Amino acid sequence: MARKSFRQAVNEAIRQEMARDPRVIVMGEDIAGGMGAPGEDDAWGGPLGVTKGLMPQFGRERVLDTPITESGFIGAAAGAALTGLRPVADLMFVDFMGVCFDQIFNQAAKFKYMFGGKARTPLVIRTMYGAGFRAASQHSQCLYPLFTHVPGLKVVIPSSPYEAKGLMIEAIRDDDPVIFFEHKMLYDVEDEVPDEPYTLPFGEANLTREGDDATIVAFGRMVMLANEAADQLGAQGISCTVIDPRTTSPLDIETILEEVRATGRLVVVDEASPRCNMASDIAAQVAERAFEALKAPIRRVSPPHTPVPFSPALEDLYLPDVEKIISAVRAVMAAGGRKAA
Amino acid sequence: MARKSFRQAVNEAIRQEMARDPRVIVMGEDIAGGMGAPGEDDAWGGPLGVTKGLMPQFGRERVLDTPITESGFIGAAAGAALTGLRPVADLMFVDFMGVCFDQIFNQAAKFKYMFGGKARTPLVIRTMYGAGFRAASQHSQCLYPLFTHVPGLKVVIPSSPYEAKGLMIEAIRDDDPVIFFEHKMLYDVEDEVPDEPYTLPFGEANLTREGDDATIVAFGRMVMLANEAADQLGAQGISCTVIDPRTTSPLDIETILEEVRATGRLVVVDEASPRCNMASDIAAQVAERAFEALKAPIRRVSPPHTPVPFSPALEDLYLPDVEKIISAVRAVMAAGGRKAA
Amino acid sequence: MQLSREELLRAYRSMCTIRQFEERVHAEFATGDIPGFVHLYAGEEASAVGVCMNLTERDSIASTHRGHGHCIAKGCDVAGMMAEIYGRKSGLCAGKGGSMHIADLDRGMLGANGIVGGGAPLACGAALTAKTLKTGAVAVAFGGDGASNQGTTAEAMNLASVWRLPVVFVLEDNGYAESTASAWSIGGDPLVRAEGFGIPGVRVDGHDFFAVHAAAGEAIARARDGGGPGFLHLKLARYFGHFEGDGMTYRAPDEVAKLRAERDCLKLFRRRVGEAQLLDDAALDAIEAEVAAEIEDATRRAKAAPMPSPADLLTDVYVSY
């Protein structure tokens, strides 16, 4: 056990699985880096250095740089998964899904069903998401609702280094296509992370705070903010449960329902654009299945329905933050009074 | 006024706008048909004949066949819209969005915002969606929730020939990028459709039935089924309001809230895959804003979280139908009893 | 490379099976019993069989919406295919895939594909598996003239080139993509494009089984030996519409009749093996009769087979969830 950054946690998970299983390969643009270049051996390891060190250890046969052809290499990863490898492909920014979504949602996701059950597609697609980096409209999106919508995909959104390592190892060992979302603002966050390999199951939510007054569900980087909000609210006498579902597909709706039944109040924090997002998904499921327990309207904390702005002044306003979460919780605490049926 | 099919209604709308405005052009694969072929002059007008007759009237300079390069020509349509044309581009099946989504969601949708307001992108993308044709997993999807998620896009889902014509003319005259969804099982449905051009506004829901007991919101082809369900329920003494929002972005949430406040019960019918879809979107908005009025849990009628199966036996089970809508309404009628806050 | 008598018989049987399968599906579709979109391969048999005769079960192919011929050439069970097209539980994909999604991974058939250009990247993946695990296998990506313009095809070819993958791209240029002529839709020359990606290519008469077989054999052998990807541009023709129901108004009225009379791959094959006295008519006729019985049987069984059961709707989405 040692303190490790989110970046190191992801790296270690992949490294350990590559060591364990020769069928695990890694591919992506500059994922080793330097292909064909003078300084080929001392290269990037991904644009933000997440895969640095894998190539020296496992060689270029298992750590493959690619040309800028996401449909080509993500499709190749899907085909390789279908035929016996366990590829970990890097879609550098999830914003680039638009040039290769077909290979993900019509090919990899549907093989098993279309082929009558006979396929297995152990593919992991790692991808960077989220705002806060001043990376503007085309490099700051979340987009995990689009993947969650697709039957056949699993969607993983780790919220800390500890989760990142355990969920990545689980993802690589999983036999279905998994989209693994890494928030670019989390890479430098540190945490205690065991040295040995371990897995965290998909579809099992993690309770990061427990309380009686309200339930907060949050995803990815938003879990940190939700914890902070819960701590501040706790100091003010409002005790909150914070749920990190860890995966949106499968989703541990049972835990969410159970906690909402206990507190009667729900706030969902989702960094994704507000329409048809995870906050709506969860609110809808709860409004259907734990309706009787609700003491207040369900509040969603999401950005406005706009592209992500570049200017720091606007991006900070755009993003959910601790303040906004606190005021949503205060709102559900204040609400009350409903017609009886 | 005459009876016209949905197919004719779309065709007439485009034809009238092309006649009115020389900047309106149409493009897509086989949209005229026969390019370079011996029978060039008597060709398809689209694989299902929707654009038949436009090319003879307006010529190949304004009705452009394209190679199979959706990123290429949808992107070209976006670029043309940015520079003075008003293209109507045909994405034959919305299932093909995966090879060209970038040009839609990162380019066309974001120009205006990224460029600080100075762009105008009067682009219409027509696309076919929906199940029931036995067209299997890659030609039967709805996917409008993915487009609704994207700030900068407008999303139109006409439910009848009358709506199709009025909404298409509105779409062509609109200055923002519009995705226009045509259900392949609606093309032969007939309706009274005025001969002269007319528009239907975006963001204004249409009440196709009015009732006191429950509110049903439905989209596209589902509106027909919801009407049928309401009629059957009416005969059994349960009177329903049926709302056709016509557009999911912008969404006329105010009308939905108003009707839910009146009936206290909501069923949302959405042919799209169930996670993060329009049914969740509406349920979440209502659970937040009309919570006090709700007398029962909000029920969603959607397909299961599976790809669309090919076999007719399975596809019929997969789809929402009148029976499923009726039983959802019966369920919300039966429900009751909630904790007071 | 000289084909043995047994190989020639196998090739003819395979081509005949495709032809009769497709003619039967065409006839049955007209009765209204077959659901959905169906794209028939009749006329193009020399391509699928000429290529796949060079492959073993370990090798993979990625196919297209017009996939029946590739399936049969790669050894898929004909009865299972027919049942699939009818949406039956006994279908190769349990009725869930249909004509556009027939696959048989045990035979290296990675699936027909409803997305034009969708298969080429997948074939690269199969080739990557072969290369990484050093299995000695190769992969083939079939694609049409329409697909050759799709960006995914270009990306896959470049990727195969820089990774030196054991993959062969087979462009089946049947003159049309739906109603659009390939002479119009392909700016430039596919062979030059392949060269532009660093891939050696050759243009072949796709009606001529022997020419296809030889050219494919060479490219596949080179790929198998580590020589990197190859490319074939086959000129051929389909006999039916783009999909069943297509009136083909865009084709010249006598186009198909002439092709059937003069350029039919089965007739050319028979003439060639007859002239060279490699096979006699009796042997070939016997094959045709056997195939006819097999197709009849497959069709009868497919029609009689049960539909999937309601529980099947929800299975096979994930390995675990």
Place this chain on the structure above:
Amino acid sequence: MQLSREELLRAYRSMCTIRQFEERVHAEFATGDIPGFVHLYAGEEASAVGVCMNLTERDSIASTHRGHGHCIAKGCDVAGMMAEIYGRKSGLCAGKGGSMHIADLDRGMLGANGIVGGGAPLACGAALTAKTLKTGAVAVAFGGDGASNQGTTAEAMNLASVWRLPVVFVLEDNGYAESTASAWSIGGDPLVRAEGFGIPGVRVDGHDFFAVHAAAGEAIARARDGGGPGFLHLKLARYFGHFEGDGMTYRAPDEVAKLRAERDCLKLFRRRVGEAQLLDDAALDAIEAEVAAEIEDATRRAKAAPMPSPADLLTDVYVSY
């Protein structure tokens, strides 16, 4: 084509402006004041300016993530650009776009682009507008060596070819896509690819303004006259990292220093106009000084300018909603 003295001065001013702008952004970025991803164009000035000198304001260009040079060459306001890079309300895009999304539609600058390969289809669209409305305008799509492998580029080139669009594709091959060498990532030869799409192309020394200007002039004139698309493969180099913060460990240690010494487009320009006695040093030095003042002023104003106001967050999403 012979350039007038005034045109030569304009070209030098434009290249100088790009160079000084980028050097300044580089320096300012190091102080931590400039947010986000910034990709600098320094070293490649002869391309942007050599091409855009052949264009008018009615013509359009589609650019890349490395777009500052194209913007300046197409006439965008330098102060507005600098303010944009600082995220200020006075920025060309009101602070909403940033370095990767600078656009100025009034000047036919259709936007930098954060998506590699995203611009080529857009340029086809601008060319289609010109062709349809018969404006006589042309469009240029700039793209890197990395972008040249992206499927969207191939699709756009084929589309331009079959539609005979007045568009010129300019491949700025600076040797790298991020840390990946173009010598590796491009299987085959871009010129042959263009030919494979039916597009005539030419390879040019991208450090040589005059060579670029002449080759671009020819392709643009042909496109304008209805001769269809053209292609330029420019070999050139960037002086800074892929983005600011890149340590460039993948490049040879002396690579940039050598380039600056031997292949610098500004130096080559000066030498050439000097040798031909077209312009004297004094005139060029004066331009450099004027540009320096302009950049200084732009930077000072950008730093002092106000940020967007909270209400700006929600505007400009739609024309109406």
